[in-house]
Every structure is written in C-alpha cells, then in structure tokens.
Amino acid sequence: MSVQAEKLAEKLADVGNRAAIPRKGRRLRAFMRNPTFVAGVIILSFFVLLALFADVLFPGDPLDMVGPPVLWPGENPEFPLGTDSLGRDVLAGLVHGARASLLVGLSAAAIGLAIGMVVGAAAGFFGGWVDTLLMRIVELFQTTPTFLLVVVIVAIGEPTMQTIALAIGIASWPTVARLVRAQFRSLREADFVMAARSLGYSSLRIIAQEILPNALPPVIVAASVMIANAILTEAGLSFLNMRDPNLVSWGGMIGAGRDLLRTAWFLTALPGVAIAAAVLSLNLVGDGLNEILNPRSEP
Amino acid sequence: MSLLAVENLSVAFPGHVAVREVSFAIEPGETLALVGESGCGKSVTAFSVMRLLPSNARVVSGRILLDGADLMAASPAEMREVRGKKVSLIQQEPMTSLNPVLSIGAQIGEVIRRHEKVSRRAARARCIELLDLVSIPDAHRRIDDYPHNLSGGMRQRVMIAMAVACGPKLLIADEPTTALDVTTQAQVLDLLDDLRRRLSMAVLLITHDLGVVAQWADRINVMYAGRIVEQAAIRPFFARPMHPYSRGLLGARVDVDADEHYSASRLSEIPGSVGSAAGEAGCPFAPRCPMVETACRAVPPTLLAFEAERHVACPVTLEAARDG
Numbered sequence: 001m002s003v004q005a006e007k008l009a010e011k012l013a014d015v016g017n018r019a020a021i022p023r024k025g026r027r028l029r030a031f032m033r034n035p036t037f038v039a040g041v042i043i044l045s046f047f048v049l050l051a052l053f054a055d056v057l058f059p060g061d062p063l064d065m066v067g068p069p070v071l072w073p074g075e076n077p078e079f080p081l082g083t084d085s086l087g088r089d090v091l092a093g094l095v096h097g098a099r100a101s102l103l104v105g106l107s108a109a110a111i112g113l114a115i116g117m118v119v120g121a122a123a124g125f126f127g128g129w130v131d132t133l134l135m136r137i138v139e140l141f142q143t144t145p146t147f148l149l150v151v152v153i154v155a156i157g158e159p160t161m162q163t164i165a166l167a168i169g170i171a172s173w174p175t176v177a178r179l180v181r182a183q184f185r186s187l188r189e190a191d192f193v194m195a196a197r198s199l200g201y202s203s204l205r206i207i208a209q210e211i212l213p214n215a216l217p218p219v220i221v222a223a224s225v226m227i228a229n230a231i232l233t234e235a236g237l238s239f240l241n242m243r244d245p246n247l248v249s250w251g252g253m254i255g256a257g258r259d260l261l262r263t264a265w266f267l268t269a270l271p272g273v274a275i276a277a278a279v280l281s282l283n284l285v286g287d288g289l290n291e292i293l294n295p296r297s298e299p
Numbered sequence: 300m301s302l303l304a305v306e307n308l309s310v311a312f313p314g315h316v317a318v319r320e321v322s323f324a325i326e327p328g329e330t331l332a333l334v335g336e337s338g339c340g341k342s343v344t345a346f347s348v349m350r351l352l353p354s355n356a357r358v359v360s361g362r363i364l365l366d367g368a369d370l371m372a373a374s375p376a377e378m379r380e381v382r383g384k385k386v387s388l389i390q391q392e393p394m395t396s397l398n399p400v401l402s403i404g405a406q407i408g409e410v411i412r413r414h415e416k417v418s419r420r421a422a423r424a425r426c427i428e429l430l431d432l433v434s435i436p437d438a439h440r441r442i443d444d445y446p447h448n449l450s451g452g453m454r455q456r457v458m459i460a461m462a463v464a465c466g467p468k469l470l471i472a473d474e475p476t477t478a479l480d481v482t483t484q485a486q487v488l489d490l491l492d493d494l495r496r497r498l499s500m501a502v503l504l505i506t507h508d509l510g511v512v513a514q515w516a517d518r519i520n521v522m523y524a525g526r527i528v529e530q531a532a533i534r535p536f537f538a539r540p541m542h543p544y545s546r547g548l549l550g551a552r553v554d555v556d557a558d559e560h561y562s563a564s565r566l567s568e569i570p571g572s573v574g575s576a577a578g579e580a581g582c583p584f585a586p587r588c589p590m591v592e593t594a595c596r597a598v599p600p601t602l603l604a605f606e607a608e609r610h611v612a613c614p615v616t617l618e619a620a621r622d623g
Contacts, residue, residue: 190395191390191392191395191396192395192396192397192398192399194351194390194396195388195390195396195397195458195461196398197349197351197382198349198351198382198383198387198388198390199382199383199387199410199413199461199462200378200379200380200381200382200383200384200413200414201379201383201413202379205413209409210398213398213400213401214398214399214400
C-alpha cells in the first residue's frame with residue numbers, strides 16, 4: 001500500500017470515529033464554545049451551588065441579628081458585605097436568598113409548564129370546540145395584568161412560598177399554552193403523525209410520544225425565561241411586603257433596604273445585582289438552548 | 300372469500316365527490332394496482348380502507364369488508380386494533396413519515412409493543428430481524444440511528460419494516476416510490492414483492508406509473524375521476540387495454556424497447572384534463588374521449604363484464620370488442 005493510500009485510510013477511519021460519537025454529545029461540545037451560553041451556564045451553576053450549600057456556608061438563620069446595624073462592606077471582616085439596619089449579615093442573606101428565589105422560580109415555572117402544556121396540547125391537537133373553549137380561557141387570563149393577578153391570588157391566600165409559586169405559575173401558563181398549541185397545530189398534520197395513526201396508535205399516545213418530543217425545544221427555551229420572570233415577580237412581591245416572613249429572599253432584602261437608600265445604598269444594590277445576574281444567566285442559557293435545540297442549526 | 304372487499308364506496312368532500320361507487324376486491328396474497336392520475340381518488344380510496352380520511356371528508360355510502368367484517372361499522376378502538384396489525388399503510392414521503400426525534404429502533408419497537416405483549420428486549424431483537432428482512436446492512440448498529448442519518452431509500456425500508464412488523468394481511472402502499480430515485484425505486488418494489496411472498500400478505504399498490512404496474516402487479520384497476528373504469532389482470536390489460544382512458548394512458552408511455560424517443564416522434568397525449576369531468580352528467584371521460592357518442596353523455600356507464608375477471612365501464616368499446 002502506498003503512503004498516500006495509507007493516509008487516506010487513516011482519514012477515513014477518523015471520519016468513521018467522529019461519526020461514532022453520539023450526535024447530541026457532539027452538538028453540546030460545539031456549543032460549549034459559544035461564549036455567552038457558557039457564561040450563562042457558569043453564573044447559573046454558581047447560584048445553584050450557593051442555593052444547595054447555603055446551610056453549609058452560613059449555618060444558622062440568616063434572619064438572626066448577628067452584628068451591629070448598618071456596617072458597610074469591608075468595614076468588618078466578619079461581615080464582608082456588611083449588615084443591614086437590624087444587624088443581619090447581608091452575605092448570608094444573599095446566599096440563603098438564592099435558595100428562595102431559585103426555588104420559587106423553578107416551582108412556578110413547573111406549575112406554569114404543566115398547566116400550559118396540557119391545555120396547549122389538547123387545544124392544538126383536537127382543534128374544534130375544545131380549541132375554541134380553551135383559547136377563550138387563555139385569553140381571559142391574558143387580558144388580566146400578570147402582576148396584578150399574582151398580587152390578588154397571594155392576597156387571598158397566605159403569603160407563603162407555596163402560594164407565591166402557585167400564583168406565579170397560574171399567571172404564567174397562558175404563554176406556554178399558546179406556544180404549545182401553535183406547535184401542535186402544525187405538527188398534527190405531519191406525515192409521521194399520519195403514519196402513527198395508520199399503525200393503530202391512540203390519540204393520547206400520539207400526543208405524548210409522537211408530537212410532544214417534537215414540540216419541546218421552544219418550550220424548554222420558554223421555560224428558562226419563565227424561571228427568570230418568576231424570580232423577578234417574586235422580587236416585586238417581596239418589595240411590596242407580600243413575602244414569606246420566615247424566609248429571606250432577594251426581593252425582600254431590597255424592600256428592607258429601601259428606607260436607607262440614601263445612606264446605605266449597598267443594602268438595595270447588592271441583592272439587585274444578584275437578581276440581575278441570575279435573570280441574565282437564565283436568559284443567556286435560554287438563548288443558547290434555543291440554538292442547540294434548533295434542528296436547523298446543525299454545527 | 301376475498302381478503303378485502305370494497306363495495307359501492309362513495310366519499311364526498313365539501314363541494315365535490317372524490318370517490319363514486321367504487322367496488323373492488325383483493326384476494327389473499329395478490330398485488331392489486333390502483334392506477335390513475337393525480338386527483339382521481341386513489342389515495343382517498345386507500346385512506347377510506349384505513350378509516351383515516353381527513354375530518355371534512357364524508358363516506359356517503361358503501362361497505363368495506365375485511366375478512367367479512369365491516370370496517371365502516373367498527374368502533375374507533377376496534378379500528379386501532381386493525382391498523383398496523385391487519386392492515387398497514389406505507390406513505391409516499393419517506394423523508395417526513397418517520398418521527399425525527401426517535402431512533403428507528405424505538406419506532407419499530409413501539410409498533411411491536413403496541414400490538415403484541417412482548418418485552419422491550421424481545422421487541423429489540425425483533426427490530427433487528429425486521430431491519431435485516433428489509434435489507435438494511437448492519438442492522439444491529441443501524442437500529443440506534445435517527446431518521447436523519449438515513450437516505451430516502453433507507454427510510455422507506457424502515458417504513459416498510461414498521462408496516463410489516465406485526466404481520467399484516469394487507470399492505471396498502473400509497474405511491475411508495477414516487478419520492479425515490481429510479482434505481483432505489485426498483486429495489487424498494489422488489490423488496491415489497493419479496494416480502495409479500497414471504498409473509499403471504501396482499502398488497503394494494505397505488506401508483507400512476509404503468510411501468511411499475513406491469514412489473515409488480517397481478518391485477519389492475521384503472522380509476523378516472525373517482526370511478527373505476529377498467530378492471531383486468533395484468534397480461535390481458537397490457538396486451539389489449541379496452542377503456543379509451545386506459546388506451547390513452549398506455550399510448551402516452553415511451554416504449555424504449557421499440558426504440559422510441561421523444562425527439563424522433565411526437566408523444567401521444569390525452570387531450571384536456573380531469574377537471575373537465577366536473578358537471579358531466581354521463582361518462583366522466585366523455586369530454587376527452589376520441590370515441591365519444593351522444594349516448595355517453597346521458598348516463599354514467601357502469602362496469603360491464605367482458606370476460607371473467609375483466610370489467611370495462613364503456614359500452615362503446617365493449618360492443619366493438621364483441622363484434623370484432
């Protein structure tokens with residue numbers, strides 16, 4: 001065999017090996033080179049780790065008064081980010097607040113996704129009067145300002161973590177429902193759905209197994225933005241004092257720092273930065289996912 | 300008893316009737332070709348058998364008997380048991396007929412597990428056998444491929460594997476090779492023919508390609524504007540097409556063996572279009588027919604027997620044939 005032929009054979013083997021790597025893995029690797037997506041993932045994982053290990057990093061209740069009030073950041077090495085007007089550790093509050101904010105964001109998004117996907121799938125797949133009825137309900141929700149709806153629901157119930165998550169979920173499902181409905185409406189006409197029917201699959205099976213996986217990519221992207229919005233909404237609620245009094249959250253810290261805005265602005269600014277960073281990271285991840293999950297953007 | 304008997308089937312869409320009083324039968328193990336130009340009701344007939352018509356279509360009359368049981372009277376649940384198990388469908392477009400997000404193994408296994416109580420592992424083993432059966436090389440490696448890894452011909456083979464997975468008695472192939480190139484076309488049709496013999500199933504082959512019919516079908520039904528105009532066995536049909544429309548179709552073919560070429564001689568064509576059948580009270584082919592008589596325009600001709608197994612819906616040609 002000549003040297004050239006050997007080289008060619010090597011090259012071919014190389015191509016073969018590359019093809020052997022599962023496609024998803026290859027794609028993910030390609031997108032790990034996308035700087036904004038990586039930045040989003042890093043910031044988000046940082047907050048997730050903080051939330052997971054909050055009790056280890058700062059044992060004890062972050063609502064306890066542990067030092068003199070209104071210490072500026074750096075003034076006392078024991079409280080690197082200072083203390084608030086009641087002498088509570090700001091850093092401990094931020095770390096524990098990450099837990100509350102992410103948890104509210106995740107559970108609200110999960111509730112919104114669950115309702116929205118069921119309603120959207122039913123409306124889009126069955127069409128006809130089911131679609132008309134469900135879409136009128138969606139419109140009913142969409143004509144009410146989201147934040148007002150959340151405020152009303154929380155005001156009716158107790159301002160606990162669960163109520164707040166439920167309220168945000170209930171206020172945010174119509175977006176998901178519309179998105180899923182649009183996907184189902186186009187996908188139900190697809191040839192592979194007809195093929196599935198011709199193989200004797202029931203409607204439920206076709207919805208769950210054939211159409212839903214194809215409809216998911218935009219929903220996953222929407223989910224990341226929903227989490228971000230839920231965090232913002234929770235912050236807004238806390239600022240209005242509609243918060244779980246037994247938990248620290250970033251929005252609550254901003255609300256508490258409001259009175260000292262002129263003298264100790266860092267009490268408002270620091271949790272504000274945390275919220276901005278978390279929301280930004282979720283949006284960056286959402287954008288990245290949008291490209292990864294888009295079948296047309298083959299790397 | 301015939302495997303499938305379609306009796307007097309009429310299907311209407313808002314504004315027009317797509318299939319009119321169509322009757323035909325398929326015997327176990329045979330390949331019946333349903334031939335006609337686009338829009339003549341071939342696919343509607345096929346989808347009626349599966350009871351998968353679009354929601355705005357309405358079956359006006361008729362029975363469809365599968366092994367003697369009327370499918371028109373079956374409940375949706377009973378129909379789901381029939382589909383994929385007794386009657387399967389292969390569609391025209393292999394590129395879009397597979398679910399893009401599931402591996403082909405998952406999709407074939409799904410069909411098996413839908414209709415038979417087998418374990419995941421057994422279903423996977425069956426999948427590999429099926430992929431082997433439809434001549435996909437390296438079946439045990441290909442099983443985890445996704446549809447976009449496969450070529451059009453390969454995808455159509457996978458579709459065939461899914462269709463025959465549960466051993467149907469009847470396979471409806473709706474223009475199975477229209478989207479494929481010519482060499483692949485022959486391979487896929489050869490495969491279908493081979494499977495038909497091995498699995499002893501009947502095939503309803505819907506096509507507009509008379510070359511395909513001549514090579515792979517046992518009998519032919521020619522459709523025009525929603526009606527069957529001629530029924531015949533393959534040899535007599537190609538030796539002597541009787542209905543003027545059939546003659547026109549055969550005349551419009553280019554015969555390579557006879558050294559014909561479009562640059563040397565003019566191809567014959569059928570004047571006019573199917574659209575001219577609209578509003579015609581008599582024979583739908585009358586406006587385009589070279590042998591039209593005044594009687595043709597009065598009432599639509601019914602299928603009349605010429606010989607055993609041979610029916611033509613044209614009294615004019617029948618009379619001429621009997622005389623001469």
